[in-house]
Amino acid sequence: MTGCLQPVGAIAKRGAMTLAATLSVMTLGTVGMSAANAAGTIAGTDILNTAQASYDGPGGPVVIDSNTVTITVDELLDVTVASADPGDIAVDSGATQQVTTYQVTNTGNGNEAFTLTADTAKGGDDFDTSNAVIYLDTDDNGVFDPGVDTIYSPGSNDPVLAPDASVNVFILSDIPVSATDGQRAEVELSAVAITGSGTPGTSFAGQGDGGGDAVVGSTGADGEASSFFLIQAAQVALVKSATVTDQFGGNQPVPGATITYQLVATITGSGSLTNLNITDDIPTDTTYTAESITLEGANLTDSDADADAGSFDGSEIAVSLGTVPGGQTRTITFQVTID
Known part of the structure; x- marks a missing residue:
């Protein structure tokens, strides 16, 4: 995982950020307010611009400044999800708590929380797994550790990611005893920005980091990826x-x-x-x-x-x-x- 992971709880991150909130958010990743990332300038950054006029006066050159125009960069909502499995995962029919692994990355320019969903009933595969449970990689080692990694509970510990930060996510599910040799099952993880998602360009007024708007980026603020099980009996x-x-x-x-x-x-x-x-x-x-x-x-x-x-x-x-x-x-x- 790149960056740190914090539960959302009941925290509302919208609106102007107090100093305490700013310090809290900075624990999510090392972010300089003037630094650039995959999505561009960090949300909440003020872009300042002042023009000048000059002319020759009776006593020499005269310079006059215009008023300063300040534009606060809006938050761009974007996310990607990728399977971290190298290929089909070989399993036996009837096996329980089989693991698929994913990486969720905030490709937006603001600190954002994401809702995670597992889908084991995808069409076009040969069988469906059951009893899916999502875990967050608590110790950041990329390997599922029973008793160490944390069960994900929507609305309680939604991962909050700084720009460019990632979190490893595991889905554990059971293989039906009816699955036969050579059959495949698809298991999909999706991540959706809690601030909002939808058609790129959709704007959520005043809900971005730093008090600006939040704008849906090219991913629709909704990413998904799949891993596959293969019965090798x-x-x-x-x-x-x-x-x-x-x-x-x-x-x-x-x-x-x-x-x-x-x-x-x-x-x-x-x-x-x-x-x-x-x-x-x-x-x-x-x-x-x-x-x-x-x-x-x-x-x-x-x-x-x-x-x-x-x-x-x-x-x-x-x-x-x-x-x-x-x-x-x-x-x-x-x-x-x-x-």
Whole structure:
């Protein structure tokens, strides 16, 4: 956030500013009354102009000043809202309190308060999020911090921004369980100047900083931006097969024959499965063949104390596959001997 953030409360900022009000407003950002910003000269600045006439008199040159014309710069009401998310936010269906991030910037030339609104029911997307709650970035780090950042309450803590100052805003909302892989949802934040908004050029008499008028700028004093959620789900299908090799060169399941089990895990969807583990109990009436586990054709050890993915604990084999993205398969084999 550029600049500081203050709640509006019941403060009315309109009218001539007292010295105390001036000091309070200055905490919103470092603003020199003669400095220029994105919207031009600061509202309330007096533009002074005096003309002169000169002529040659009997005793030498004579200079006469005109009266001084003073024009107080009106407040220009402008705001921009931008998504601070780098792209679609990957989420799972049913996820709760998912965060979208925005930056609201006062591009006007006066200190202004803004009303914030979240819209999760935009047309043209695939699903709508629910239970939207707006938070203000209290610690100014650009990251939502539960228990630290402040819930926004319209009319109570509307952000007041100095010219060119910004505030980070978060919207937390829930993803419906009905959302499916590849679907997108739009979440929009809008910010509207409390003094007024509408058609550019619309004037609000006497309501600008410094006692001048407030005039709606090119943004209509109403800005909005959207972030998007993208469902990236993944599922796993596990298929098991067995091949028998007997000690006579055939494939009869007789005592002493070897069974080779194959487990094929197929991951589908556009997301990834995290911490995917495959386990298989050693069947009754069989004996596990030591060090027979393979993953993608590579031998794994039975020990769970080493770095590879396989282990055998005396009753089951286990293979830790880690994070596996959709569209991939993992093949595991191991052997037992029929007792």
